[in-house]
Amino acid sequence: MQQKEEQIGLLAPPESGAEKSRAGRPKSGTEAERLDLLLDAATTIFLKEGYGLASIARIARAAGVSTRTIYEKFPNKGALLIAVIKRLVVSELTKVIENGVLDTCTPEKALTTLGTIIITRVTSPDAVSLYRLGLTEAQRIPELAEKVCQAGPMRTEDLVAGYLASQVKRGTLEIDDPTKAAQLFISMITDAPLRHALFGLAHQIEQRSLDLHVQSVVKLFLRGSQPRDK
Known part of the structure; x- marks a missing residue:
């Protein structure tokens, strides 16, 4: 049991004397900036090694x-990886949904914004590489793979489902199961572009093509979810 915990990173190894003598934190920048620098370094190392x-x-x-x-800041290596994924995949989506700005938009504009953020994030080179990393580690460390899924794909589903549920209450959408609807929306948005990215073909997709893709998905989604009298 202890060996598995160490493999996943649940137990923190003691510091060596040399590590203790090193500067504890960058000398300049805000706390948020220092955290960004740390996560930048962690992203680089995870992707490289x-x-x-x-x-x-x-x-x-x-x-x-x-x-x-x-x-x-982080109890173990696994928690650090989760923080890297959250910042890369869902941080922008979280801000946009939780600040309430989408409530001032039409569902079409709001879903277009969400779709654009999602597709831009999940097809970024770092996100694609981390996705591959998660697939590689899934069989070796299933507990970690589950946490990665919760931090990225499942958190994205929860955020979109929350927005859809709020619109159902406002009467702008008619959806029986916001969670299922969110899963379908995200799948339609990400399926083809992410598949291209995973096979190294993302460079073949122009931004205009992505924009048109998001617009077509939003229109199709709304046909099945807007009130019939709209």
């Missing part, structure tokens, strides 16, 4: 901080 070979010590060196500083 893979989850299994990446170490907190290696990430600390790349970020210019001590391992203690990282463990003050």
Whole structure:
């Protein structure tokens, strides 16, 4: 049991003397900026070395901080990977939905905004690489794969479902199951573009094509979800 916990990163290894003597945090920048620098370094190391070979010590060196500083923010390597995924995939979506700005838009405009954010995020080079990483680690560390899924795809579904549910209450949409509807919407938005990206063909898709894709998905989705008298 202890061996599996260490593999997943649930147990934090003690710092060496050299690591303790290193500067604990960058000397300049706000806390948010320092966190961004740390997550930048973690992203680079995870993508370069893979989850299994990446170490907190290696990430600390790349970020210019001590391992203690990282463990003050994240209890283990798995939690750090989850933070990387959340920032990369759902942070922008979370802000847009939770700040209430979409409630001032029509469902068509709001869903177009959500679709554009989702497709832009999930087909970014780093997100695609992390997606591949998650698939690679799924069989070796299923517990980690489940957490990655919860942090990325499932969190995205929850956010979109929350928006759809709010619109059902407002009477702008008629949907029996917002969660199922969110899953269908996200699948229609991401399926073809993500498949191209996974096979290294993202460069063949122009931004105009992505915009038209999102618009067509939104129109199709709304045909089945708007009140009949609209």
